[in-house]
Amino acid sequence: RERVRYANLMYDRRVVRGNTYALQAIPATTQPDPLEIQKQREAWKKALARKRAKEQIQLRTPEPVEGREHVHVQTELYLEEISDRIIEIDTECQTDAFLDRPPTPFFIPAKTGKDVATQIEEGELFDFDVEVKPILEVLIGKTVEQALLEVMEEEELAQLWARQRAYAELRNAELAEVQRLEEQDRRYREEKQRRKLQHKQMLQKQKETTEKIAARAFAQRYLADLIPSVFNNLHESGFFYDPIERDIETEFLPWLMTEVEETLERKVLGRTMLD
Template structure:
């Protein structure tokens, strides 16, 4: 394998921008002085060109995004962030408005006469330190002194001569069969070592799994024994609580039975003299009666009275009809008598 390398590329490239014909292309820019900055003492600052502001391109006024009808142009010298710039402007407007309102609301004194002036005087009872003055601190920064500018050379000789190249034959710099042996030894050794480590790790993991299995079996046995003892203790506790509850219920029933017997005896003793008087009062009030007598009073007597009333109504109705007939007969006879009498008188 033969390669031709240009001499200037092996030495780090030329001083200008470009490359040699037939070689690898390289480029390097010449160093430049910052704008508006003097490098040497006694040198005039270069002319100030257009100021370049570095910031987020999303807030660059030359980039148009969205609608162009209502564009808000923010000055680049104020702030790179328009939201923060708006907040600052709003805060300044609020501060000015508060200051104007405070000055307007502050009571004012008349203007001083000619030859006099107003001064601030503290009229409080106790002297107080005035802390309205803002503390000021002077801070300075030491910078490096300007360097002396080196003298400009009077003559710069032109470049002469030809570029030099080096011929490299195959096998002069690198022999693969020889150079690969140490790397192969290292790779094979590392591979074998890693394989042995993995085998040992697998054996160790198998031993750990066996120990873990034995430990889990022992723990399961212990847990089963603990659960059995806890279940036995629970059964004994529940049996004890059940016996206590049964005993409480027996005592409560005995107490209730004794109270019932005592109440029954007291009631019998209290009602011994009360029953005769109560029955006599109830009998006098009509709560105790003879069934046959009550049946006659509620059933037979009302029926008998209704039948008697019906019979009397029939007899009265017959009398009324008879009286009406008699009246009609009498009226007819009286009318016929008057008629006969009138005929007699006319004759």
């Protein structure tokens, strides 16, 4: 039995969407009909044959005679001169001058209602001198108080600025002193390093000088007995000799011994033959 596969209905082709009145009938089989295919091929061949026949029927311009050529000419009802430059004409016109617009009058609303009047005698409403006194006292008091506050604030700001300047001067002086001390300490350290280096170099030179003096004294003591012993060894080894004696020992005596041996050998040989 084939396994049932569940899928989303929105992507199922069997579910109809939209208007069903214009829906085409779906054939029962998915394979195309061979007869329908044959009819489509025949219709396509007939259309192609009609197109070819129509092309052959259309009139064409005959080929030009030898030595001539075809030229494009205008066959319209109205001839038109063909030119590379288009004819241009300049035309001018002048409009009437505009008149200045008159100034817009001020808007005065229409008067509505009725005018009424009343008369107030002196002393009916209030006494200005009596009523204004407390108001003036309050205004003057507030003004004086605000002025005093502003003066106190200015004095306080002046004191703060003075203290700030004094603190800045003190801080600058301390910074300058710190820089001076740092520079002095740096110079001391550099001088210390330089002195240590000089002392180290002096000790090195002193050590080298002492070693050279000791080596020279040792060499002198060692060479004092070395030279005579070397000469004695060379003399015993034969490096110092008498040329005449050496010539006799190396040249004459070997020749003499050779001659004596040859003479003795001849004598012995003669005696042997006589016997």
